[in-house]
Amino acid sequence: MSTEKDLESERLMQCLARIDSNLGAIGVRLTDYQRDIQAAHDHMWEARRDMDHIDKIGMRQSIDQMMRSSDVLRAQAKKLEKLRKSPYFGRFDFRRTDRNETAAHYIGIHDFRDDETQEPWVYDWRAPVSSLFYDFETGPAQYVAPSGTIPGDLLLKRQFRIRDGAMDFMLDVSVNIVDDVLQDALAQASDDGMKNIVATIQRDQNAIIRDADAHTLIIQGVAGSGKTSIALHRIAFLLYRFKDTLTSSDILIISPNRVFADYIGNVLPELGEETVPEIGMETLAKQLLGSGIRFQTFFEQTALLLETDDEAMKARIRAKATQDFLRQIESYAQHLEKTAFVANDLTVRRRPLPGFVFDTTWNRLKHLDTAERIVATGNAMIEQFQQQYEIELRKEERAVVRSAVRGMVNRPTLRAAYKGLLDWIDRPDLFKPTGGKFEYADVFPLIYLQMLTEGVENPYAGVKHLLVDEMQDYTPAHYAVLARLFPCRKTVLGDATQSVNPYSASTAEQIESVLEGAWRVTLNKSYRSTWEIMEFALKISPNPDLVAMERHGPVPDVRVVKTPQQALARIAAAVEEFHDSDHTSLAVLAKTQAQAKRLHKHLAEAGVQARLLEEGSSGFSTGVIVCTPHLAKGLEFDRVMIPDVSAAVYATEMDRNLLYVACTRAMHRLSLISVGAPSDFLDVKQHVNA
Numbered sequence: 001m002s003t004e005k006d007l008e009s010e011r012l013m014q015c016l017a018r019i020d021s022n023l024g025a026i027g028v029r030l031t032d033y034q035r036d037i038q039a040a041h042d043h044m045w046e047a048r049r050d051m052d053h054i055d056k057i058g059m060r061q062s063i064d065q066m067m068r069s070s071d072v073l074r075a076q077a078k079k080l081e082k083l084r085k086s087p088y089f090g091r092f093d094f095r096r097t098d099r100n101e102t103a104a105h106y107i108g109i110h111d112f113r114d115d116e117t118q119e120p121w122v123y124d125w126r127a128p129v130s131s132l133f134y135d136f137e138t139g140p141a142q143y144v145a146p147s148g149t150i151p152g153d154l155l156l157k158r159q160f161r162i163r164d165g166a167m168d169f170m171l172d173v174s175v176n177i178v179d180d181v182l183q184d185a186l187a188q189a190s191d192d193g194m195k196n197i198v199a200t201i202q203r204d205q206n207a208i209i210r211d212a213d214a215h216t217l218i219i220q221g222v223a224g225s226g227k228t229s230i231a232l233h234r235i236a237f238l239l240y241r242f243k244d245t246l247t248s249s250d251i252l253i254i255s256p257n258r259v260f261a262d263y264i265g266n267v268l269p270e271l272g273e274e275t276v277p278e279i280g281m282e283t284l285a286k287q288l289l290g291s292g293i294r295f296q297t298f299f300e301q302t303a304l305l306l307e308t309d310d311e312a313m314k315a316r317i318r319a320k321a322t323q324d325f326l327r328q329i330e331s332y333a334q335h336l337e338k339t340a341f342v343a344n345d346l347t348v349r350r351r352p353l354p355g356f357v358f359d360t361t362w363n364r365l366k367h368l369d370t371a372e373r374i375v376a377t378g379n380a381m382i383e384q385f386q387q388q389y390e391i392e393l394r395k396e397e398r399a400v401v402r403s404a405v406r407g408m409v410n411r412p413t414l415r416a417a418y419k420g421l422l423d424w425i426d427r428p429d430l431f432k433p434t435g436g437k438f439e440y441a442d443v444f445p446l447i448y449l450q451m452l453t454e455g456v457e458n459p460y461a462g463v464k465h466l467l468v469d470e471m472q473d474y475t476p477a478h479y480a481v482l483a484r485l486f487p488c489r490k491t492v493l494g495d496a497t498q499s500v501n502p503y504s505a506s507t508a509e510q511i512e513s514v515l516e517g518a519w520r521v522t523l524n525k526s527y528r529s530t531w532e533i534m535e536f537a538l539k540i541s542p543n544p545d546l547v548a549m550e551r552h553g554p555v556p557d558v559r560v561v562k563t564p565q566q567a568l569a570r571i572a573a574a575v576e577e578f579h580d581s582d583h584t585s586l587a588v589l590a591k592t593q594a595q596a597k598r599l600h601k602h603l604a605e606a607g608v609q610a611r612l613l614e615e616g617s618s619g620f621s622t623g624v625i626v627c628t629p630h631l632a633k634g635l636e637f638d639r640v641m642i643p644d645v646s647a648a649v650y651a652t653e654m655d656r657n658l659l660y661v662a663c664t665r666a667m668h669r670l671s672l673i674s675v676g677a678p679s680d681f682l683d684v685k686q687h688v689n690a
């Protein structure tokens with residue numbers, strides 16, 4: 001008698017055979033198209049003298065059509081080839097209450113319907129019915145189809161791992177998809193980039209991924225809770241759900257840096273979608289402000305804070321990261337508006353144009369930016385004059401009116417207006433550009449002021465969904481600008497406890513108050529790190545709501561050494577041990593970029609190969625990496641080493657955050673070295689191995 005496993009193996013073989021047969025049919029059709037295209041080209045060439053213009057256009061259109069059809073077939077073949085390696089990862093049997101039959105559903109990354117029989121062999125994980133797999137245990141269950149809610153009974157839930165067309169294992173699960181399969185996924189060594197999690201999406205994560213109602217969704221999630229993964233799966237879901245109206249190029253991701261963008265870049269293609277355009281806040285700011293205004297980067301600001309611990313600088317950053325400051329910018333913009341236009345009477349061809357008419361016209365055109373408004377006011381005044389006096393103005397007379405309008409405009413430059421704002425609120429001390437560069441804290445307030453006074457051209461008016469990652473590092477001014485620039489739907493995610501600059505950090509609640517009508521969700525379960533690493537990190541930055549995953553590994557060790565040379569020797573030994581292990585990534589995270597650079601140099605001198613990540617680095621890679629918590633934010637590594645956790649290095653609240661971010665990057669192993677007495681943030685009694 002056949003066992004369940006035999007039956008599943010047989011079904012897998014049949015499915016693969018159907019995929020092969022469909023691939024074969026596509027191959028034949030592609031060859032036919034190629035032949036027909038070639039024949040059409042030959043014909044066009046041979047008959048070129050006998051064909052008239054219309055014939056040629058007709059022929060070209062038919063060739064274009066064949067080429068488009070070939071492209072569609074090629075894309076289908078690509079999907080099938082991918083599916084062939086791993087056609088599905090789950091099965092559930094569902095009996096609908098309204099039908100007396102049970103149907104087995106297999107779910108995978110794409111759907112697969114046999115071309116010949118139209119039989120659904122695999123359902124896309126994003127299909128409405130597939131939500132049963134993520135949302136229910138065996139027993140009563142329901143899903144929402146386009147026709148309404150479909151109730152029934154979930155009779156079986158099964159998981160598979162199929163690699164290269166062969167079944168590694170199958171497992172029946174009666175409870176939620178935790179346990180073995182998830183444990184197995186989390187225990188794997190890190191990849192070249194972020195992985196997709198379709199096979200093990202958890203119920204609360206699924207609810208966020210499939211939410212199509214929220215206009216703006218703010219996801220506050222603890223370190224390693226899967227926020228970034230979920231946000232990307234949500235994009236894949238929305239692209240599937242709204243395939244007729246939404247394409248990848250309609251979406252924009254605002255990400256913290258190029259390394260992160262590269263790290264997450266593979267998830268959507270793995271899920272069968274095109275990559276989505278991505279931009280950093282600074283590039284966005286440059287586009288909006290133009291090249292005339294230079295400014296410090298966020299990275300430079302953080303580095304300076306760490307190196308100088310400048311109280312006045314902290315105060316400036318703090319003051320500009322408040323909602324009050326936003327309100328002050330708004331009031332000041334209104335004040336500027338009132339004084340922006342000083343109207344006078346004008347006489348043209350001995351006929352008067354009174355100042356109050358200039359005034360009303362200018363006020364009526366408030367919706368335009370300043371340059372457009374000047375032109376429009378001039379035109380409207382000329383029109384009005386000509387209508388009123390029933391005469392046609394000559395070219396030079398029209399120029400007089402236009403020039404008079406220009407003369408009535410009293411707009412300071414953006415720089416002067418911003419300085420004026422700080423004087424107006426009686427805080428001239430907040431204005432501190434250095435070497436002609438504005439501080440980073442000024443950048444988004446400047447843009448907001450410009451939006452409210454001059455207006456800015458919006459290069460992103462076509463974006464239909466905006467995704468903002470690492471939300472905690474942006475201030476109310478950032479969000480006020482984003483809200484105006486992107487009135488579209490948004491997914492905003494981050495973790496307030498992982499801010500790399502606590503003086504300008506935002507919580508989900510604060511962001512919610514700027515992005516009106518937003519919904520906020522919270523994720524407290526952490527998946528990335530072992531239970532031991534998470535316990536260790538929680539001592540640095542306690543969070544009673546965080547639930548660590550029950551996956552065990554070595555307890556993090558804190559080694560106290562006496563000299564930097566001893567620390568270097570320990571790192572070199574750890575690198576060697578790493579190379580002998582099954583792990584693929586080791587990050588050595590120094591607190592500041594200057595320390596990382598120095599360490600990288602010393603390691604190179606000691607013959608230890610490592611890659612230094614810097615502000616301008618563009619690609620993620622595995623192997624040994626030296627960088628800072630700031631740059632490692634959002635990334636993860638099999639192993640993390642922190643080269644000096646001494647009290648001298650980690651002392652301030654900002655340091656505490658950075659240490660927490662550094663520790664929570666580790667998936668399987670965490671080791672720390674302290675040159676001298678360890679930081680007070682560490683529970684050293686438990687961990688010192690001198």
Ligand SMILES: Nc1ncnc2c1ncn2[C@@H]1O[C@H](COP(=O)(O)OP(=O)(O)OP(=O)(O)O)[C@@H](O)[C@H]1O
Pocket residue numbers: 182185186195197200201202205221222223224225226227228229230494495498527528633634635636664
């Ligand atoms: N349901 C899941 N199944 C398998 N792996 C998961 C799941 N959820 C999260 N993970 C894994 O947990 C790790 C952390 O995910 P991710 O980077 O998306 O979290 P995050 O909340 O954005 O983290 P952080 O804020 O700390 O950067 C990743 O390795 C991800 O694959």
